[in-house]
Amino acid sequence: xxxxxxxxxxxxxxxxxxxxxxxxxxxxxxxxxxxxxxxxxxxxxxxxxxxxxxxxxxxxxxxxxxxxxxxxxxxxxxxxxxxxxxxxxxxxxxxxxxxxxxxxxxxxxxxxxxxxxxxxxxxxxxxx
Amino acid sequence: xxxxxxxxxxxxxxxxxxxxxxxxxxxxxxxxxxxxxxxxxxxxxxxxxxxxxxxxxxxxxxxxxxxxxxxxxxxxxxxxxxxxxxxxxxxxxxxxxxxxxxxxxxxxxxxxxxxxxxxxxxxxxxxxxxxxxxxxxxxxxxxxxxxxxxxxxxxxxxxxxxxxxxxxxxxxxxxxxxxxxxxxxxxxxxxxxxxxxxxxxxxxxxxxxxxxxxxxxxxxxxxxxxxxxxxxxxxxxxxxxxxxxxxxxxxxxxxxxxxxxxxxxxxxxxxxxxxxxxxxxxxxxxxxxxxxxxxxxxxxxxxxxxxxxxxxxxxxxxxxxxxxxxxxxxxxxxxxxxxxxxxxxxxxxxxxxxxxxxxxxxxxxxxxxxxxxxxxxxxxxxxxxxxxxxxxxxxxxxxxxxxxxxxxxxxxxxxxxxxxxxxxxxxxxxxxxxxxxxxxxxxxxxxxxxxxxxxxxxxxxxxxxxxxxxxxxxxxxxxxxxxxxxxxxxxxxxxxxxxxxxxxxxxxxxxxxxxxxxxxxxxxxxxxxxxxxxxxxxx
Numbered sequence: 001x002x003x004x005x006x007x008x009x010x011x012x013x014x015x016x017x018x019x020x021x022x023x024x025x026x027x028x029x030x031x032x033x034x035x036x037x038x039x040x041x042x043x044x045x046x047x048x049x050x051x052x053x054x055x056x057x058x059x060x061x062x063x064x065x066x067x068x069x070x071x072x073x074x075x076x077x078x079x080x081x082x083x084x085x086x087x088x089x090x091x092x093x094x095x096x097x098x099x100x101x102x103x104x105x106x107x108x109x110x111x112x113x114x115x116x117x118x119x120x121x122x123x124x125x126x127x128x
Numbered sequence: 129x130x131x132x133x134x135x136x137x138x139x140x141x142x143x144x145x146x147x148x149x150x151x152x153x154x155x156x157x158x159x160x161x162x163x164x165x166x167x168x169x170x171x172x173x174x175x176x177x178x179x180x181x182x183x184x185x186x187x188x189x190x191x192x193x194x195x196x197x198x199x200x201x202x203x204x205x206x207x208x209x210x211x212x213x214x215x216x217x218x219x220x221x222x223x224x225x226x227x228x229x230x231x232x233x234x235x236x237x238x239x240x241x242x243x244x245x246x247x248x249x250x251x252x253x254x255x256x257x258x259x260x261x262x263x264x265x266x267x268x269x270x271x272x273x274x275x276x277x278x279x280x281x282x283x284x285x286x287x288x289x290x291x292x293x294x295x296x297x298x299x300x301x302x303x304x305x306x307x308x309x310x311x312x313x314x315x316x317x318x319x320x321x322x323x324x325x326x327x328x329x330x331x332x333x334x335x336x337x338x339x340x341x342x343x344x345x346x347x348x349x350x351x352x353x354x355x356x357x358x359x360x361x362x363x364x365x366x367x368x369x370x371x372x373x374x375x376x377x378x379x380x381x382x383x384x385x386x387x388x389x390x391x392x393x394x395x396x397x398x399x400x401x402x403x404x405x406x407x408x409x410x411x412x413x414x415x416x417x418x419x420x421x422x423x424x425x426x427x428x429x430x431x432x433x434x435x436x437x438x439x440x441x442x443x444x445x446x447x448x449x450x451x452x453x454x455x456x457x458x459x460x461x462x463x464x465x466x467x468x469x470x471x472x473x474x475x476x477x478x479x480x481x482x483x484x485x486x487x488x489x490x491x492x493x494x495x496x497x498x499x500x501x502x503x504x505x506x507x508x509x510x511x512x513x514x515x516x517x518x519x520x521x522x523x524x525x526x527x528x529x530x531x532x533x534x535x536x537x538x539x540x541x542x543x544x545x546x547x548x549x550x551x552x553x554x555x556x557x558x559x560x561x562x563x564x565x566x567x568x569x570x571x572x573x574x575x576x577x578x579x580x581x582x583x584x585x586x587x588x589x590x591x592x593x594x595x596x597x598x599x600x601x602x603x604x605x606x607x608x609x610x611x612x613x614x615x616x617x618x619x620x621x622x623x624x625x626x627x628x629x630x631x632x633x634x635x636x637x638x639x640x641x642x643x644x645x646x647x648x649x650x651x652x653x654x655x656x657x658x659x660x661x662x663x664x665x666x667x
Contacts, residue, residue, distance in 0.1 A: 085184030
C-alpha cells in the first residue's frame with residue numbers, strides 16, 4: 001500500500017459527475033474513473049484497481065448498497081464510501097452498518113472533497 | 129493545475145447547472161400537478177427522485193437555497209411514502225411552498241450570467257389552441273420531448289389571459305379558429321400582442337379553401353392531421369427561432385474612443401453586441417475574430433480614410449457581403465457619394481440620434497444576416513455548410529488563441545449510415561440526419577457551432593470548453609441519440625454515431641491540426657466498434 005492514487009466513483013447525476021471529477025482529478029490530482037451506475041462500476045472495478053470506491057446511495061438500477069454487495073461478491077476488497085444526500089443520523093448509521101469506510105454527505109464542497117476522501121482512505125489504512 | 133483554472137472550470141459548471149435549473153423546476157411542477165390529478169405512490173417516487181437530485185447537487189454548485197428547498201420537499205414526500213403512499217394534508221400545503229421557493233432560487237441562479245457548457249438555449253414557448261383537450265395534450269407531449277415549453281389553452285379568452293403575461297413564441301391553432309365565428313376575436317387578440325406571434329394552423333382536410341383561410345388569418349404554416357411533428361418543429365424553429373436568435377454583432381471603428389464608446393452604448397441598449405476599435409489598421413484581425421454582421425466606420429481617421437479601409441476590406445472575398453455604414457460630420461453630398469462608391473452601404477451624418485442609428489444598423493444587419501443564412505446553411509439539416517464550418521473553425525481557433533481560452537471540436541459520423549439508407553430508404557436516412565442536427569442544436573449552447581461537413585458527418589465546435597468537459601457532453605449526446613426511435617413506414621429503428629474529439633493544444637495548434645486530430649480519433653472510435661466517443665491524444 002503506497003498511497004491513495006486511484007478513485008472509482010459511481011454517480012448517476014451527470015452534473016454531479018462533472019463536479020466530482022473536477023474535485024478529485026483536477027483539485028485533488030487523483031486518477032479518477034467515473035461511472036454512471038452500479039453495473040458500470042462493477043465492470044470497471046476489475047481493471048481499474050481502485051484504492052477507494054465512492055458510491056452514490058440512490059441510483060437507478062443497482063443502488064449503492066446493492067453495488068457494494070456485488071463488489072464484495074466479486075472479490076473486490078477496496079474500501080467503499082457512500083455518498084448520500086440523506087444526512088439524517090439514522091440513515092448514516094444504517095449505511096455504516098453495511099461495513100463501509102465512510103459516508104460523504106451531499107451536497108459537498110468541490111474544493112474540499114478530495115481532502116475528505118483522503119481522510120476516509122487514511123482512516124481505513126491506519127486501522128489495518 | 130492552477131487554482132485559477134479550477135475556479136474557472138467550476139464557474140463554467142456552475143453556470144451550466146444554473147441555466148438548466150428552471151427547466152428542472154418546471155419538470156417538478158408538471159410532476160406535482162400530475163401527482164395531484166392522478167395520485168399514486170409511483171408519481172410521488174418520481175417526484176422524490178428529482179428532488180433528491182437537486183437536494184444533493186444545489187449547494188455543490190453554490191446554490192444552497194436550492195438544496196434546502198428540495199430537501200424539505202423531499203422529506204414531505206418521504207413521510208407520505210413511508211405511510212400509506214397517499215399525499216397527506218401537510219404535504220399538500222408544504223410541497224407547493226417549497227416548489228415556489230425552488231422556483232425563486234432557480235430564477236435567481238439562472239439570471240447570473242456566465243458561460244455554460246451544454247446548456248440548452250432558452251426553450252421556445254408554444255401555445256396550443258385545439259378543439260379538444262386530449263388531442264392538444266397529445267401534441268403537447270410530443271413537442272415537449274423536443275424541449276419546447278408548451279401551454280395548452282382552452283379557448284380564445286384563456287389564450288388572451290396567457291398571452292398578456294407572456295406572449296408565446298408561436299401559436300398552434302385548429303383551423304376552426306379562423307372561421308367566421310372565431311376569426312374576429314383571434315384577429316383582435318393578435319393585434320394587441322406586443323409583438324407578432326406566428327400562427328400554425330392544423331386541419332383535417334388539405335383543400336385549397338382551408339389553406340386560403342389559413343393564409344388570410346395570418347397563418348405562417350398549414351399542417352394536415354396527423355401532424356408531421358418533425359416538419360412542424362422545423363417550421364417552428366425557423367419562424368419563431370430566428371426572431372429570438374438575432375444577436376447581431378456590430379464592429380465600430382472610430383479613432384476617437386469616446387465616440388466609439390457612445391455609439392456602442394446606444395446600440396447595446398438595443399440588444400446589439402458591439403466591439404469598438406480605435407486603431408483602424410487592425411481592422412482585419414478584428415473582423416476575423418469578432419465576425420461582425422455590420423461595420424460602423426468613421427469617415428476620417430488619421431491613419432487612413434474610411435473609404436480606403438472599406439476598399440481593403442472588400443478586396444477579401446469573405447467580407448464582400450459585410451455592410452459598412454459610415455459615420456461622419458461630412459455634410460457635403462459629393463463627398464458622401466464618393467465614400468459610398470468605395471464600398472460603403474450607408475451614410476450617417478454626426479451627430480446621429482439614437483433611434484436613427486439603431487434603425488439603420490438593425491435593418492442592415494438583418495439584411496446581411498438573412499443573406500448569410502440563406503447561403504451558409506445546409507438545406508437539409510439547417511446546420512452550417514462545409515465551407516462556413518471551416519470558416520468558423522478558423523475564427524474560433526484565432527479567438528481561442530488570442531484570449532488563451534480552451535477550444536474543443538468533435539467530428540461526428542453516423543454509424544452504418546449506408547445500411548440505414550439501404551434498408552429503410554433515403555427519406556428515413558434524411559430524417560436521421562435532421563434529428564441528429566436538431567439534437568445537437570438543442571443540447572449545445574448558442575455559442576457552439578454545428579456544421580454538416582459531409583454526407584453523414586457533422587462537426588461540433590465547442591467554444592471556451594476544455595476536452596474534459598466536452599467528452600461527457602458528447603457522451604450524453606451519444607446516448608440520447610442512440611435512444612431515439614426513427615420511423616420508416618411501419619417500422620422503427622435506432623441509429624448511433626461515433627465521434628472523434630480533439631482539443632486545441634496550448635501551443636502551435638492550427639485549425640488543420642485540430643481537424644486532423646479529431647478525424648483520426650473518429651477513425652479510432654469506428655475501429656473500436658462504433659457508438660463511442662474517442663478523445664485524441666493531441667495536447
